[in-house]
Amino acid sequence: METFTDSLIERERVPVAASQQTARKPAALVPIREIGPRYREHIARHILALDARDRYLRFGHAAGDEQIRRYVESIDFKRDDVFGIFNRELELIAVAHLAYPPEMAQAQDSRAEFGVSVSGHARGRGYGARLFERAATRAVNHGMKTLYIHALSENTVMLHIARKAGARVERDGSESQAWLSLPAGNFRTWLSELLTERVGRADHWLKREAARARDALEIVQEIGDGVREAAAARQRTGS
Ligand SMILES: CC(C)(COP(=O)(O)OP(=O)(O)OC[C@H]1O[C@@H](n2cnc3c(N)ncnc32)[C@H](O)[C@@H]1OP(=O)(O)O)[C@@H](O)C(=O)NCCC(=O)NCCS
Numbered sequence: 001m002e003t004f005t006d007s008l009i010e011r012e013r014v015p016v017a018a019s020q021q022t023a024r025k026p027a028a029l030v031p032i033r034e035i036g037p038r039y040r041e042h043i044a045r046h047i048l049a050l051d052a053r054d055r056y057l058r059f060g061h062a063a064g065d066e067q068i069r070r071y072v073e074s075i076d077f078k079r080d081d082v083f084g085i086f087n088r089e090l091e092l093i094a095v096a097h098l099a100y101p102p103e104m105a106q107a108q109d110s111r112a113e114f115g116v117s118v119s120g121h122a123r124g125r126g127y128g129a130r131l132f133e134r135a136a137t138r139a140v141n142h143g144m145k146t147l148y149i150h151a152l153s154e155n156t157v158m159l160h161i162a163r164k165a166g167a168r169v170e171r172d173g174s175e176s177q178a179w180l181s182l183p184a185g186n187f188r189t190w191l192s193e194l195l196t197e198r199v200g201r202a203d204h205w206l207k208r209e210a211a212r213a214r215d216a217l218e219i220v221q222e223i224g225d226g227v228r229e230a231a232a233a234r235q236r237t238g239s
Contacts (some may be wrong), residue, residue: 033200096131
């Protein structure tokens with residue numbers, strides 16, 4: 001099986017059990033873009049909208065609203081990388097956090113830790129897997145040797161994504177740890193990241209312009225309605 005370390009862009013599809021299959025067809029091209037601190041509120045909104053089960057899977061415990069807000073506030077955008085996928089309304093529907101704990105960055109075997117969430121209605125389209133690839137490529141380009149994932153053992157989807165990429169998974173009761181050995185960065189990994197980011201930014205720009213055009217159209221329609229109502233009122237009063 002071709003894994004992430006064999007190919008950073010194209011990966012073979014591995015069959016999952018019928019019960020695990022999702023109805024939707026994964027999107028061929030997923031526009032992912034890197035996001036900075038000005039998206040903190042968007043990130044908070046996305047995570048706060050996750051239900052109790054998803055919060056449990058994402059954080060390993062039933063994180064309350066306050067804990068989620070503290071987590072989002074604590075994201076160090078200068079050190080870590082955060083990637084997002086936006087819908088047409090420019091709401092974040094998927095977020096991945098690639099964390100570089102200081103002690104790990106200093107270590108010989110430098111590791112980055114991956115965490116992700118996809119909004120319930122946007123699952124099964126390949127967003128989780130694409131975000132994993134995107135983060136792994138960034139980790140490669142940052143010279144990381146390992147991508148680390150801490151997940152609950154019951155989190156079959158996350159562990160499937162990690163295993164499929166070639167990660168070694170070790171189960172310790174209710175928790176599992178996955179390590180993906182990363183290859184050294186090269187021109188291809190650098191180019192892959194550059195192109196993916198360009199696509200993500202272009203997509204975001206198009207969505208923003210489309211939203212502006214929709215807003216402008218609404219204003220024009222409101223003005224038109226107002227003019228029509230005023231004309232009708234004048235006709236009624238005969239003025
Ligand atoms: C884990 C999560 C991010 C996956 O996101 P997603 O966008 O639905 O995943 P994808 O569509 O990329 O699917 C990835 C793979 O899992 C498979 N899969 C999808 N849904 C599945 C399910 N319910 N059970 C098992 N496998 C499933 C897909 O078929 C795909 O495999 P394939 O590439 O071999 O076809 C998402 O379920 C989520 O946000 N869960 C809650 C938070 C969480 O668990 N985060 C991870 C902790 S770090």
